Amino acid sequence: MANPGGTGAAAFVPAGAALPDLATAIAGCRGCDLADLDGTRAVFGEGPAGARLALVGEQPGDVEDRRGRPFVGPAGKLLDRGLVEAGIERDQVWVTNAVKHFRFRSDGPGSRRIHVTPDARHVTACRPWLAAELNRIRPAVVVILGATAGQSLVGPSFRVTRMRGRLLDGPPGSGARLVATLHPSAILRTPPDARDEAYAGFVRDLAVAASVLI
Ligand code: SF4
Numbered sequence: 658m659a660n661p662g663g664t665g666a667a668a669f670v671p672a673g674a675a676l677p678d679l680a681t682a683i684a685g686c687r688g689c690d691l692a693d694l695d696g697t698r699a700v701f702g703e704g705p706a707g708a709r710l711a712l713v714g715e716q717p718g719d720v721e722d723r724r725g726r727p728f729v730g731p732a733g734k735l736l737d738r739g740l741v742e743a744g745i746e747r748d749q750v751w752v753t754n755a756v757k758h759f760r761f762r763s764d765g766p767g768s769r770r771i772h773v774t775p776d777a778r779h780v781t782a783c784r785p786w787l788a789a790e791l792n793r794i795r796p797a798v799v800v801i802l803g804a805t806a807g808q809s810l811v812g813p814s815f816r817v818t819r820m821r822g823r824l825l826d827g828p829p830g831s832g833a834r835l836v837a838t839l840h841p842s843a844i845l846r847t848p849p850d851a852r853d854e855a856y857a858g859f860v861r862d863l864a865v866a867a868s869v870l871i
Contacts, residue, residue, distance in 0.1 A: 664688065666785040676706055676793050679786070683757060689782035691758035691775070697722050702753025702790050709870055711751040711796040712736070713787065715805035715840055716779075719770050722759035727752045732842040736802075739841065739856070743863035745870075751794050755809035756783045780809045791831070798824075798869040799833050800862075803840030810835060822862040824869065834869055838862030 666688030671678060680701040686692060692699075700717040703726060712728075720730030728736055740747050756779050761770040775783075787809060791799065801807045807815030811825075820837045827833035839859050847855045 665782045670785045670789050674789070676790070679789055679793070683786060686757070686786070688785075689758075689779050691756070691760055691779055694758065694760070697759045697761075698725055699757040699786075700725055700727055700754065700759075701757065701786070702727060702751055704751035704794075705749065706794060708749060708751040708794055709797045710745060710749070710800065710866060711753065711791060711794060711798075712800045712802060713806040713810060714752075714754045714802040715842075716754050716756040716775050717759045718772060718842070719759065719761070727754055731845060732840065735841040735844060735856075739860050739863050742860045744867050745863060751790065751796060753787065753790055755780055755787055755806045757786055758783075775805060777808065777813070780805060784809055791833070795831075796833055798866045799827060799835050800866045801835055801837040803838075803843060806840075807837055811837075822858070822865055824865065836862060836866040836869075 666686050669682065669686040669688055671682050674682065683699040683701050686699055700721050714728060717727060718730045718732065721727055737747055756775040760773045760775050760779065762773055763770050765771040799810065801810055804815065804817055807817060817837050817839060822838065825835040825837070827835050839855065841859065844852060844855045844859055
Protein backbone atom coordinates (compact mmCIF):
# COMPACT_ATOMS: atom_id res chain seq x y z
CA MET A 658 0.00 0.00 0.00
CA ALA A 659 1.39 3.41 -0.92
CA ASN A 660 2.28 5.74 1.88
CA PRO A 661 2.66 9.27 0.52
CA GLY A 662 4.56 11.18 3.18
CA GLY A 663 3.38 9.02 6.08
CA THR A 664 1.62 10.16 9.22
CA GLY A 665 4.15 9.12 11.81
CA ALA A 666 4.71 5.91 13.73
CA ALA A 667 2.41 6.59 16.69
CA ALA A 668 -0.51 4.66 15.20
CA PHE A 669 1.73 1.61 14.73
CA VAL A 670 3.28 1.48 18.23
CA PRO A 671 1.20 -0.89 20.41
CA ALA A 672 0.39 0.84 23.70
CA GLY A 673 2.09 -0.67 26.72
CA ALA A 674 3.79 -3.41 24.69
CA ALA A 675 6.94 -5.05 25.99
CA LEU A 676 10.17 -4.80 23.99
CA PRO A 677 9.79 -8.13 22.13
CA ASP A 678 6.29 -7.11 21.02
CA LEU A 679 7.55 -3.71 19.88
CA ALA A 680 10.28 -5.46 17.89
CA THR A 681 7.62 -7.56 16.16
CA ALA A 682 5.17 -4.71 15.58
CA ILE A 683 7.70 -2.42 13.93
CA ALA A 684 7.77 -4.68 10.87
CA GLY A 685 4.29 -3.34 10.04
CA CYS A 686 5.12 0.34 10.45
CA ARG A 687 4.08 2.60 7.58
CA GLY A 688 4.69 5.81 9.47
CA CYS A 689 6.76 7.49 6.75
CA ASP A 690 7.84 7.07 3.15
CA LEU A 691 10.98 5.11 4.12
CA ALA A 692 8.71 2.08 4.53
CA ASP A 693 8.35 2.11 0.73
CA LEU A 694 12.05 1.72 -0.06
CA ASP A 695 12.48 -1.63 -1.79
CA GLY A 696 14.39 -4.30 0.04
CA THR A 697 14.63 -2.56 3.40
CA ARG A 698 13.27 -3.46 6.78
CA ALA A 699 12.80 -1.65 10.06
CA VAL A 700 15.73 -2.38 12.37
CA PHE A 701 14.72 -2.27 16.01
CA GLY A 702 17.12 -1.75 18.91
CA GLU A 703 18.73 -4.60 20.77
CA GLY A 704 20.30 -5.25 24.14
CA PRO A 705 19.19 -6.24 27.63
CA ALA A 706 15.83 -4.88 28.79
CA GLY A 707 17.46 -3.62 31.99
CA ALA A 708 20.30 -1.76 30.25
CA ARG A 709 21.45 1.29 32.22
CA LEU A 710 23.01 2.85 29.14
CA ALA A 711 21.40 3.33 25.74
CA LEU A 712 23.18 4.38 22.55
CA VAL A 713 21.18 6.14 19.85
CA GLY A 714 22.56 6.50 16.34
CA GLU A 715 21.10 7.88 13.14
CA GLN A 716 19.65 5.05 11.05
CA PRO A 717 20.67 1.52 10.04
CA GLY A 718 23.29 1.35 7.31
CA ASP A 719 23.54 -1.08 4.42
CA VAL A 720 24.94 -3.92 6.53
CA GLU A 721 22.50 -3.32 9.37
CA ASP A 722 19.57 -3.34 6.97
CA ARG A 723 20.69 -6.60 5.40
CA ARG A 724 21.23 -8.26 8.78
CA GLY A 725 18.33 -6.64 10.63
CA ARG A 726 20.51 -5.59 13.55
CA PRO A 727 21.82 -2.15 14.62
CA PHE A 728 25.51 -1.22 14.56
CA VAL A 729 26.90 -4.42 13.05
CA GLY A 730 28.72 -2.73 10.13
CA PRO A 731 32.01 -0.78 10.05
CA ALA A 732 30.68 1.99 12.33
CA GLY A 733 29.51 -0.66 14.77
CA LYS A 734 32.98 -2.18 14.91
CA LEU A 735 34.45 1.21 15.77
CA LEU A 736 31.74 1.72 18.35
CA ASP A 737 32.55 -1.65 19.95
CA ARG A 738 36.21 -0.66 20.21
CA GLY A 739 35.34 2.71 21.74
CA LEU A 740 33.03 1.12 24.29
CA VAL A 741 35.74 -1.27 25.43
CA GLU A 742 38.24 1.58 25.80
CA ALA A 743 35.70 3.62 27.77
CA GLY A 744 35.06 0.69 30.10
CA ILE A 745 31.55 -0.05 28.84
CA GLU A 746 30.44 -3.60 28.00
CA ARG A 747 28.50 -3.66 24.73
CA ASP A 748 26.32 -6.53 25.84
CA GLN A 749 25.16 -4.37 28.76
CA VAL A 750 23.86 -1.50 26.61
CA TRP A 751 20.79 -0.96 24.46
CA VAL A 752 21.79 0.00 20.92
CA THR A 753 19.34 1.64 18.56
CA ASN A 754 18.75 4.41 16.02
CA ALA A 755 16.60 7.51 15.80
CA VAL A 756 15.22 6.35 12.43
CA LYS A 757 14.60 2.63 11.99
CA HIS A 758 14.66 2.33 8.20
CA PHE A 759 17.75 2.70 5.97
CA ARG A 760 17.46 5.71 3.66
CA PHE A 761 19.63 5.39 0.58
CA ARG A 762 20.05 6.05 -3.12
CA SER A 763 21.25 3.35 -5.46
CA ASP A 764 23.08 5.26 -8.19
CA GLY A 765 26.54 4.46 -6.85
CA PRO A 766 29.08 2.20 -8.60
CA GLY A 767 27.63 -1.26 -9.14
CA SER A 768 24.23 -0.04 -7.89
CA ARG A 769 25.71 0.10 -4.41
CA ARG A 770 23.29 1.57 -1.89
CA ILE A 771 24.57 4.98 -0.77
CA HIS A 772 23.52 6.36 2.62
CA VAL A 773 21.25 9.42 2.54
CA THR A 774 20.74 11.39 5.75
CA PRO A 775 17.14 11.18 6.94
CA ASP A 776 15.12 14.39 6.89
CA ALA A 777 13.62 16.02 9.97
CA ARG A 778 10.23 14.59 8.93
CA HIS A 779 11.63 11.05 9.14
CA VAL A 780 13.12 11.76 12.57
CA THR A 781 9.77 13.11 13.76
CA ALA A 782 7.80 10.26 12.22
CA CYS A 783 9.99 7.60 13.83
CA ARG A 784 10.34 9.21 17.27
CA PRO A 785 7.45 7.18 18.83
CA TRP A 786 9.50 3.98 18.39
CA LEU A 787 12.52 5.49 20.11
CA ALA A 788 10.35 6.89 22.89
CA ALA A 789 8.71 3.49 23.39
CA GLU A 790 12.08 1.73 23.62
CA LEU A 791 13.51 4.21 26.10
CA ASN A 792 10.32 4.19 28.17
CA ARG A 793 10.58 0.42 28.56
CA ILE A 794 14.30 0.37 29.33
CA ARG A 795 14.50 3.50 31.51
CA PRO A 796 18.30 3.82 31.13
CA ALA A 797 20.31 6.02 33.50
CA VAL A 798 22.18 7.58 30.59
CA VAL A 799 21.52 7.90 26.87
CA VAL A 800 24.42 8.52 24.51
CA ILE A 801 23.53 10.64 21.49
CA LEU A 802 25.63 9.51 18.52
CA GLY A 803 25.61 12.45 16.13
CA ALA A 804 23.26 15.14 14.89
CA THR A 805 20.23 13.09 13.86
CA ALA A 806 19.96 11.38 17.26
CA GLY A 807 20.40 14.78 18.89
CA GLN A 808 17.58 16.25 16.85
CA SER A 809 15.33 13.41 17.94
CA LEU A 810 16.22 13.56 21.64
CA VAL A 811 16.99 17.26 22.19
CA GLY A 812 15.39 19.11 19.28
CA PRO A 813 16.43 21.35 16.40
CA SER A 814 18.74 23.43 18.62
CA PHE A 815 21.06 20.44 19.09
CA ARG A 816 24.66 20.93 17.96
CA VAL A 817 27.06 18.08 18.59
CA THR A 818 30.15 20.31 18.58
CA ARG A 819 28.68 22.55 21.28
CA MET A 820 27.05 19.90 23.46
CA ARG A 821 29.32 16.88 23.29
CA GLY A 822 31.16 15.36 26.23
CA ARG A 823 29.13 16.71 29.13
CA LEU A 824 26.17 15.50 31.11
CA LEU A 825 22.91 17.01 29.91
CA ASP A 826 19.46 16.66 31.44
CA GLY A 827 17.21 14.18 29.69
CA PRO A 828 13.52 14.72 28.96
CA PRO A 829 11.54 15.75 32.09
CA GLY A 830 10.42 12.75 34.07
CA SER A 831 12.79 10.38 32.27
CA GLY A 832 15.37 10.31 35.05
CA ALA A 833 18.01 9.91 32.35
CA ARG A 834 21.08 11.97 31.63
CA LEU A 835 22.24 12.57 28.07
CA VAL A 836 25.79 12.60 26.71
CA ALA A 837 26.43 13.63 23.11
CA THR A 838 29.30 12.60 20.89
CA LEU A 839 30.15 12.01 17.24
CA HIS A 840 28.55 9.24 15.26
CA PRO A 841 31.27 6.61 14.71
CA SER A 842 30.75 6.81 10.94
CA ALA A 843 31.83 10.48 11.15
CA ILE A 844 35.13 9.29 12.60
CA LEU A 845 35.52 6.82 9.74
CA ARG A 846 35.04 9.71 7.31
CA THR A 847 37.60 11.92 9.08
CA PRO A 848 40.82 12.43 7.07
CA PRO A 849 43.51 9.96 8.20
CA ASP A 850 45.75 12.63 9.71
CA ALA A 851 42.97 13.73 12.10
CA ARG A 852 41.26 10.40 12.72
CA ASP A 853 43.18 9.38 15.84
CA GLU A 854 42.33 12.66 17.51
CA ALA A 855 38.65 12.33 16.55
CA TYR A 856 38.57 8.80 17.92
CA ALA A 857 40.26 9.85 21.19
CA GLY A 858 37.59 12.53 21.68
CA PHE A 859 34.89 9.93 21.02
CA VAL A 860 36.29 7.65 23.73
CA ARG A 861 36.53 10.59 26.15
CA ASP A 862 32.84 11.36 25.56
CA LEU A 863 31.87 7.72 26.11
CA ALA A 864 33.85 7.74 29.36
CA VAL A 865 31.68 10.63 30.57
CA ALA A 866 28.64 8.43 30.00
CA ALA A 867 30.37 5.52 31.77
CA SER A 868 30.96 7.75 34.81
CA VAL A 869 27.20 7.88 35.41
CA LEU A 870 27.11 4.10 35.82
CA ILE A 871 29.69 3.87 38.60
S1 SF4 B 1 11.47 4.96 9.40
FE1 SF4 B 1 10.34 4.68 11.33
S2 SF4 B 1 8.37 5.76 11.03
FE2 SF4 B 1 9.31 5.46 8.99
S3 SF4 B 1 8.38 3.52 8.30
FE3 SF4 B 1 10.35 3.03 9.26
S4 SF4 B 1 9.84 2.47 11.38
FE4 SF4 B 1 8.07 3.60 10.52
